Amino acid sequence: MRYWRPVLVGVLLLAPAAAFVATGAWAMWETGRLTWWWWTLPISWAAAYALARTARAGRESWVGPAPPAPPHWTRRDEQAALLIAGRQAKVEQVSPERLTDPQFYFQTARELSHEIARHYHPGAGDPVSSLTVPEILTAAELALQDVSQWMRQYVPGSHLLTVAQWRMLARAPQWFRTAGNIAWAVSILVNPARLGRYVVSKLTLDSASRQVQANVLAAFYVVFVRRVGFYAIEMNSGRLRGGAAHYRQTMARLEASPANSIAAPSAAAAPASQPPMPPPEVTLVLVGQVKAGKSSLANSLLGSRQAATDLLPQTSSVRRYQLALPAATDRLVLLDTPGYADAGATAQQLQEVQQALAQADLVLLVMDVTSPARQADRQMLDQLQAHLAAHPHRKTPPVVGVLTHIDALSPALEWSPPYNWESPANAKETTIAAAVAYNRQLFGRLLSAIVPVCSDESRQRVYGVDEWLLPVITALLDEARAASLVRALHAQLDEGQWRRVCQQLVSAGKAVLLACLEAGLLEDSLPPRPRDRSPRIR
Amino acid sequence: MGRNTGAGHMLRRLKSLFGRSRLTEDEYQQLQRRILQETPVPVFWLLGKTGSGKTSVVRYLTGAADAEIGNGFAPKTSTSRQYDFPSATNPLLRFLDTRGLGEGQYDPREDLRQFAEMAHLLIVTARALDHALDLLVAPLRKIRAATPQRPVVLVLTCLHEAYPQQQHPAGLDESEIDRGRLPPDLLRSIEAQQHRFGNLVDRVVLVDLTRPEEGFAEPNLGAAALKETLIQLLPAGYRQALLCLDDTLRQLQDLQDRRAMPYVLSYSGMAATAAAVPTPWVDIPAVLAIQSRLVYQLARLYGQEMRAGAVAQVAGALGGRLLVRLALREALKLVPAVGMAANSALAFAYTYGLGKACCWYFGRIGQGYVPTDHELREVWQEQITAAERLWKRHQAPETAS
Numbered sequence: 001m002r003y004w005r006p007v008l009v010g011v012l013l014l015a016p017a018a019a020f021v022a023t024g025a026w027a028m029w030e031t032g033r034l035t036w037w038w039w040t041l042p043i044s045w046a047a048a049y050a051l052a053r054t055a056r057a058g059r060e061s062w063v064g065p066a067p068p069a070p071p072h073w074t075r076r077d078e079q080a081a082l083l084i085a086g087r088q089a090k091v092e093q094v095s096p097e098r099l100t101d102p103q104f105y106f107q108t109a110r111e112l113s114h115e116i117a118r119h120y121h122p123g124a125g126d127p128v129s130s131l132t133v134p135e136i137l138t139a140a141e142l143a144l145q146d147v148s149q150w151m152r153q154y155v156p157g158s159h160l161l162t163v164a165q166w167r168m169l170a171r172a173p174q175w176f177r178t179a180g181n182i183a184w185a186v187s188i189l190v191n192p193a194r195l196g197r198y199v200v201s202k203l204t205l206d207s208a209s210r211q212v213q214a215n216v217l218a219a220f221y222v223v224f225v226r227r228v229g230f231y232a233i234e235m236n237s238g239r240l241r242g243g244a245a246h247y248r249q250t251m252a253r254l255e256a257s258p259a260n261s262i263a264a265p266s267a268a269a270a271p272a273s274q275p276p277m278p279p280p281e282v283t284l285v286l287v288g289q290v291k292a293g294k295s296s297l298a299n300s301l302l303g304s305r306q307a308a309t310d311l312l313p314q315t316s317s318v319r320r321y322q323l324a325l326p327a328a329t330d331r332l333v334l335l336d337t338p339g340y341a342d343a344g345a346t347a348q349q350l351q352e353v354q355q356a357l358a359q360a361d362l363v364l365l366v367m368d369v370t371s372p373a374r375q376a377d378r379q380m381l382d383q384l385q386a387h388l389a390a391h392p393h394r395k396t397p398p399v400v401g402v403l404t405h406i407d408a409l410s411p412a413l414e415w416s417p418p419y420n421w422e423s424p425a426n427a428k429e430t431t432i433a434a435a436v437a438y439n440r441q442l443f444g445r446l447l448s449a450i451v452p453v454c455s456d457e458s459r460q461r462v463y464g465v466d467e468w469l470l471p472v473i474t475a476l477l478d479e480a481r482a483a484s485l486v487r488a489l490h491a492q493l494d495e496g497q498w499r500r501v502c503q504q505l506v507s508a509g510k511a512v513l514l515a516c517l518e519a520g521l522l523e524d525s526l527p528p529r530p531r532d533r534s535p536r537i538r
Numbered sequence: 539m540g541r542n543t544g545a546g547h548m549l550r551r552l553k554s555l556f557g558r559s560r561l562t563e564d565e566y567q568q569l570q571r572r573i574l575q576e577t578p579v580p581v582f583w584l585l586g587k588t589g590s591g592k593t594s595v596v597r598y599l600t601g602a603a604d605a606e607i608g609n610g611f612a613p614k615t616s617t618s619r620q621y622d623f624p625s626a627t628n629p630l631l632r633f634l635d636t637r638g639l640g641e642g643q644y645d646p647r648e649d650l651r652q653f654a655e656m657a658h659l660l661i662v663t664a665r666a667l668d669h670a671l672d673l674l675v676a677p678l679r680k681i682r683a684a685t686p687q688r689p690v691v692l693v694l695t696c697l698h699e700a701y702p703q704q705q706h707p708a709g710l711d712e713s714e715i716d717r718g719r720l721p722p723d724l725l726r727s728i729e730a731q732q733h734r735f736g737n738l739v740d741r742v743v744l745v746d747l748t749r750p751e752e753g754f755a756e757p758n759l760g761a762a763a764l765k766e767t768l769i770q771l772l773p774a775g776y777r778q779a780l781l782c783l784d785d786t787l788r789q790l791q792d793l794q795d796r797r798a799m800p801y802v803l804s805y806s807g808m809a810a811t812a813a814a815v816p817t818p819w820v821d822i823p824a825v826l827a828i829q830s831r832l833v834y835q836l837a838r839l840y841g842q843e844m845r846a847g848a849v850a851q852v853a854g855a856l857g858g859r860l861l862v863r864l865a866l867r868e869a870l871k872l873v874p875a876v877g878m879a880a881n882s883a884l885a886f887a888y889t890y891g892l893g894k895a896c897c898w899y900f901g902r903i904g905q906g907y908v909p910t911d912h913e914l915r916e917v918w919q920e921q922i923t924a925a926e927r928l929w930k931r932h933q934a935p936e937t938a939s
Contacts, residue, residue: 289670290669290670291667291668291669291670292670311667311700311723311724311726311727312669312726312727312730313669339669339670340670341670341671341672341673342669342670342671342672368668368670370589370665370696370699371587371588371589371590371665371668371670372588372589373587373588373589373590373639373670373673375639375673376670376673405699407702407703408699408702410749410751410752411751411752411753412698412702412703412748412752412753412754413703413704413705413752413753413754414703414753415702415703456702459702461702
């Protein structure tokens, strides 16, 4: 046996403790106190039963609160997650007997995936029909991988478990009960006075253990539904089209860690054979009305004067910059766009802004604080929403409102930072706070945050960019990265689709050709040999 | 039938002249509506994005406080509001403000229908450095196309944004801005604006109107030139209100006096209109009614409305003389053209004199000193002379045109 050494170690470690318990029990039996001590058992188990009953009222305590939505989920995915929550809530109505029935789980999985598919394809008669076979296989593969990982991690000794042992384990409770009953029978035969104790034990211990069993089953059911629902969502939103490995690799990049980018040979999810993927490219897009201060803000963020700025509109096409933030390991790209709401803006410029917005993972909506007319900005946000509604697989990028030119706020002649507008103490801070409040009221939840800045680099007056804006951007980077990954994943999958079809056609053609050639060659030799080599399909 | 009631009405007013009846509240309301239709109230149509300085322009032209202006505006159409200064019943100046710009998709059609006849002048405001103006230019184009004859003034505001945290360039004050003194960057921006608006506007005026607490040495940079431009562009008959207001407010320091002045002017203007009826005797009750209401209005403004005695003293000291003088001059109306002008001038002067005397009198009472009848009459006499001068100075263009 390979495991005799650890087993022996375990036995040696536990043996003294077990001996201790045994001798203690024997000593108590000797002194006749065991009868009294025994009663602590049903009492404490009864208490456990009561506790379990209260837990049943709030199932949450067993299952834990629903985990927060994964960062890469789009709004449509979050809506689909409500269906899962609905399923989970129904656990109360399911009897423990059904919860032990594997058929029930199979049925639940089918119903749930249909329900979710219908959410994604509301018009389709058969919502599942548009899914591809590899997608479904990938979902199953991922779910099974999860289960096997869960087994390895949480079921003790699972790596030693054979099928035969597993079957035995399933029957173990029955053996235990039988053995217990025999022991009781013998015990009562020896001393009929123990009958009372037997009744008490049956009443408390059995119901308590059944209660615990029901709760554990319910918890398992909730986890099961959550898992099935999760992959159903991933599958229906089209993120599994690239296969399980590709999916895992992409999701592994959701977390910002330098390990992802430099060296992570033992990353649990990514197979070691594949080279680590480069860190995701997160695109920050500066949009705003003409002369709002986008290029100045770009320069302030870049830390150097790279974008041309002037009193008159300067930026006439989208400019691309590499941005390095001290706290971020991601590759950041900053897009500076021409301003809108300009009577002189050409249709092409506006289209360029739209295109830039379509690839935004984080939008910086730059607004001149001294010009409170916001209609054009509202329109821009509406267009962004419309674009996302037309592309529901895209994740909504967070939008940060940046109020520029705060130095021009009343009192206009004063500029002596630092200012602490969050708890205003002087006139300038009060007007800054009022401007932020006005815009917050105007835009409400459309903006993730509103940050006032002064980005007047030509007068060496940059303030608020490092102090307020960068922390906000850094805090939103996780969300932005998720948006970037989802966007990149779909772009990659869409782009690769036709190439893959071509590749498949070529390899299938090769196979057919090989088969034909083989058949042609074989025509000469009269005895038709059974083909020993099937054409390899790549 | 209409003539019958008209004749009956005239008879009643004749009776009232001899103290046998006075105008009822209903009659006065009716009268006031008619007079208002004929009183030349200049109407300014303001077009500009939120925050472009419309309120500052109104504040400068009227001398009213921001809050007063803000509360004074009443919704007119779904996208516009109207502010009658100093009040809706006695307007001296009227402002129409399009609220829609920059807050929603503004369609000027409704306002055009409503204001086409009404507005004498279109004031377009824009910050000199603001180039996000397509929400402004598009409706302006429509308005200009619909009524090309209405003058349009482009007011470029907030010049100081081009030189943040600095005082205005040296040598600039309330009079017209010498562009040579402005920073070159700002000039380029202004040129770009002029190019943008092109012939959509008739004049371009530069101003920088700031509240005193902002700390600029000149809070009304270039504003006198703006007022000058507006007066020039107004139809001749409508210049008087602005001119008189400008003239009289300049001498006043006391806040209460400054607030009362527009009322004195608007009531005097109404009295002048009421008196410009080419029939002798009929207008006297109207003028008297207007004057008595002015006295009550002023008493309210000076916080003296509860003191019936004060109002009675004014009425006693001045009322009788007023009536006699007016009655004497009524005879002039028998000579049509001259009589009309003289009567209007007289009604204006007496109402103005009465108003100013009241202001002086109530002001004194507020300070704890009760003037004698003699003193009151002296002030009145003085103010009538001042009013006659004012009338001559600012009424001249009208008779010329």
